[in-house]
Amino acid sequence: MNQNTGSEEEKLLMENSLTFFGAITASVSHELNNVISIINQTAGLLDDLLIGSREGRPIKTERLEKMAGSVKNQTDRGIDIIRRLNKFAHSTDEPVREYDPGDMIENLVSLTRRLADMKKVTLEMVPADGPVPVVGNPFQAQQAVFMAIRLALSTSLENDTIRIEMLEQEDVLKLLISGIRSDQGAEFDLSYLKLLTESFGGTITHRSEGEPTTLEITVPRGK
Amino acid sequence: MYKFRVLLIDDEEELVSALVERLSYRDIDSEFALTGPEGIDKMRQSVFDVVVLDLKLPGMDGTEVLSRIKKEHPDIPVLMITGHGSVANGQEEIPAQAFDFLSKPINLEDLIKKMQEAIDSG
Numbered sequence: 001m002n003q004n005t006g007s008e009e010e011k012l013l014m015e016n017s018l019t020f021f022g023a024i025t026a027s028v029s030h031e032l033n034n035v036i037s038i039i040n041q042t043a044g045l046l047d048d049l050l051i052g053s054r055e056g057r058p059i060k061t062e063r064l065e066k067m068a069g070s071v072k073n074q075t076d077r078g079i080d081i082i083r084r085l086n087k088f089a090h091s092t093d094e095p096v097r098e099y100d101p102g103d104m105i106e107n108l109v110s111l112t113r114r115l116a117d118m119k120k121v122t123l124e125m126v127p128a129d130g131p132v133p134v135v136g137n138p139f140q141a142q143q144a145v146f147m148a149i150r151l152a153l154s155t156s157l158e159n160d161t162i163r164i165e166m167l168e169q170e171d172v173l174k175l176l177i178s179g180i181r182s183d184q185g186a187e188f189d190l191s192y193l194k195l196l197t198e199s200f201g202g203t204i205t206h207r208s209e210g211e212p213t214t215l216e217i218t219v220p221r222g223k
Numbered sequence: 224m225y226k227f228r229v230l231l232i233d234d235e236e237e238l239v240s241a242l243v244e245r246l247s248y249r250d251i252d253s254e255f256a257l258t259g260p261e262g263i264d265k266m267r268q269s270v271f272d273v274v275v276l277d278l279k280l281p282g283m284d285g286t287e288v289l290s291r292i293k294k295e296h297p298d299i300p301v302l303m304i305t306g307h308g309s310v311a312n313g314q315e316e317i318p319a320q321a322f323d324f325l326s327k328p329i330n331l332e333d334l335i336k337k338m339q340e341a342i343d344s345g
Contacts, residue, residue: 030279030306034235037328041241044331048248070237120282158282 013199016192020143021092023150027114028085035078042070084111091138099138101173101219102127102166108142109164112149120158121179123149126165132173135222140200147193148177148215155181172202172218180206180213190215225252227272227342232262232288233304234281245331251338259288266296273338274301278317278324286318293320300341304329 046067049059087107091099109125116123134141145164152162162179190204193215197204201220206213229246231239231253239255246253254269256262259280266274274292278285289301300322317324322341325334 033306033327034238038235038237038241040328041238041245041331045241045245048245052248074237118279118281118284 009195009199012192013196016196017139017143020146024088024111024146025085028081028111031081031114032078035074035081038074039071042067042074088142091142095137096135096222097138098133098135100131101134101138101141101175102132104138104142105145105164105166105175108145109149112146115150115153116162119153119156121153121156122159122161124161124163126163128166128168128173130168132166132168132221134173134219136220137200140196141202141219144193144196144200144202144204144217144219145175145177147196148175148217151215152177152180157181172220175217175219176214177217178212178214180215181211182208182213193217224250226250227252227338228270229253229338230262230265230269230271230274231255232257232259232274232280232285233277234258242329242331242334246335249331249335251335259283259285259291262288263291263295266292266299271299273341274299275304275325275334275338276301276321277304279306289318289320298345300345302334302337302341 049063053059084107088111091104106125106127109123113123149162149164156162156179160179160181162177165176165178167174167176190206193204197217197219201222203216203218205216207216208214226249229251231242233239233255234257236255236257239257243253243255254265254271256265260283262274262276276285276288276292280288285303289303292299292301301320303317303321303324305317305324305326322344323337325337
């Protein structure tokens with residue numbers, strides 16, 4: 001990212017990039033905290049059972065198997081979160097490079113899922129039919145999708161579904177984010193999203209034919 | 224003979240079920256609920272001396288659950304559980320109706336001490 005914020009727009013882009021990075025890492029750290037908390041209490045429970053065993057209360061094998069399974073499940077959950085966070089962090093490595101947006105958005109959606117879970121909303125991703133390589137800035141594209149999801153979440157009700165669909169076109173990748181309820185008082189202030197998408201040569205529009213509203217983001221494929 | 228009864232409200236089932244068992248070895252009777260509405264319902268059906276409530280819950284969040292509990296059971300103290308360091312860093316605000324807060328991961332002895340303080344304050 002460019003550290004020389006020459007204009008107000010560049011400054012705004014920089015500030016919002018940091019906010020986006022912070023929002024993702026804060027959400028992930030909460031989830032990792034839950035993973036560690038479960039392992040911590042399971043270890044404590046094992047200690048308690050061992051104390052009981054020394055006092056003549058034998059531990060059943062099934063109990064140990066269940067606890068070992070819990071630790072393994074939580075370790076796998078933690079590894080998956082860290083792998084995804086690592087992939088997200090490395091998306092800032094180069095301002096422009098070739099990337100697979102399907103893989104990138106699937107990763108972002110997974111990292112964002114906790115925010116949706118808190119509202120009991122389902123995030124559904126519909127990938128393109130095949131790989132759609134893009135040359136551009138993957139971090140900015142993720143930020144645009146995240147902001148669109150967050151806008152949708154701010155309007156959503158329990159059991160809603162927010163759908164993120166990828167459509168391949170000749171020169172652009174189209175991302176459709178649907179499930180935005182304009183009847184929930186959402187203010188369609190897309191000015192920042194417009195600035196952001198323009199910064200990587202894309203566009204953003206919204207269609208509100210009936211309910212719910214769909215945001216359409218285009219990302220130039222840059223080939 | 225149990226020392227007291229606690230209701231744990233947290234959506235991580237493996238966490239609260241381990242806590243329930245560990246508390247029982249320390250003569251503390253406990254139940255858990257995985258959602259706010261389930262917790263509110265349990266409080267209508269049974270008597271608890273203290274509630275331990277996660278701030279971040281799916282659907283009805285911890286702040287809303289706290290408000291509803293306090294409306295129906297103003298004398299039962301509620302301890303809030305938050306993400307690590309988030310309160311200390313000012314990222315989350317503990318509602319005034321809560322007795323106090325603890326950060327995850329929870330130390331069991333700290334939790335028991337805090338629950339006893341909450342009960343004794345009543």
